[in-house]
Amino acid sequence: MIHIVFNEPDIKVLQQAIELDESLQGEVIQIKDDYAVGPLNNIYLGEGIDQRRQWWREVLTGGDGDSKVDSGEVDDYKTAAELVGTMRRDENEIIWIWVAQNKHDVSGYYWLLNYMKEFQGRVFILYLNNLPFINEKGNIFYPNWISEIPAKEFLKAKKLAREITLSEFEVDPDEWTKICDENGGVRLLEGGKKLKSEDYDFYDAELKKQVTGDWQKASKIIHHFLSKAKHTTGDMYLLWRLKTMIANEMFDVQGKIANMKDFEVKAPSR
The missing domain is CATH 1.10.10 (Arc Repressor Mutant, subunit A)
Structure with missing residues (x-):
């Protein structure tokens, strides 16, 4: 089993959950870019990939993120290629994609889906859409991020795992293509898995x-x-x-x- 998350804090809490539940045993891999911001036009082609990298270079250079410029730390295309290779070599391997109700996770899910279609039936989504959990104080809450869920509550979360359907593999890429073609600077989550585009100056x-x-x-x-x-x-x-x-x-x-x-x-x- 391979777990896919979209935020660094998610890794630690999921690893803690794995220690509590052997049925979750597997590698945790992070998709690192934030696809809720920045250019998306031709996102799977060399020209679009280079354009996005240049944009991040502009955003990060001369600031707190300067050390990340051209560090090679974020290379989701390499990560996706390695995932595809692993899935092709081992026909028994499965992937669980963990998605919380936020634009960052949903945008990352859409980006990743492009590489997963050939493995339909072996790729599962756990979408924490309006599902209540119990926090450390014993109160009910609705998490916006995977990392907000206490490790012991993942016993509940894992029950959400379901196959990404053939229909979703057909419809969801169309939604993502529309967003990519709009090429706005910012994506917002309207509800469910529906995104809308805004300009770079939205905030x-x-x-x-x-x-x-x-x-x-x-x-x-x-x-x-x-x-x-x-x-x-x-x-x-x-x-x-x-x-x-x-x-x-x-x-x-x-x-x-x-x-x-x-x-x-x-x-x-x-």
């Missing part, structure tokens, strides 16, 4: 609300956004958007515009 208005007339470190502005906004995204994306607005002279800034703790921002005094 700007809400991010701008966190900038006041007082000097604040960029890290504080981003933290406030993440704690208050209805729709959130990764901090590296938000840092890039904040820098974009600064470049457009929307705010006053002091310090070196690099890592989010290196510079301060406030509303323009003029």
Whole structure:
């Protein structure tokens, strides 16, 4: 059994669950890119792959994510190729794809599906769509992320495993193709597995609300956004958007515009 997750914190909690339940025994593999943001046009062709890599280079260079630029740390195409090779060599191998109710997981699921169709009948999805769980305090909650589920609750979660149907292998790629062709900068989850596209500046208005007339470190502005906004995204994306607005002279800034703790921002005094 191979488990597929889309967030690094999911790995640890799933490994803890495996220790509690031998029936879950298997390798845990992460799809690392965030397909809920960035260009998607020709995402499976060399031109589209290079375009996306160049976009991430632009987002990460000169900031907290600088060390990840061209590090080779994120190579989902290599991961997918290795998965396909493993499945072809061992006809008894199966894959469980763990998807929580968030745009990041759903976008990752759609991206991965392109490589899974030849293994229909051996690929399962566990979609935690509006399923209640019990947290560490004994209260009922609805997780937005796999990592929020206590390890012992995976005994309940595993019951969700079901084959991805032939119909889904036909319909879901059409939905993803539509999203890729729209090529918006941001994807949002409307419900179920339905995504909608927005422009790259989708988060700007809400991010701008966190900038006041007082000097604040960029890290504080981003933290406030993440704690208050209805729709959130990764901090590296938000840092890039904040820098974009600064470049457009929307705010006053002091310090070196690099890592989010290196510079301060406030509303323009003029």
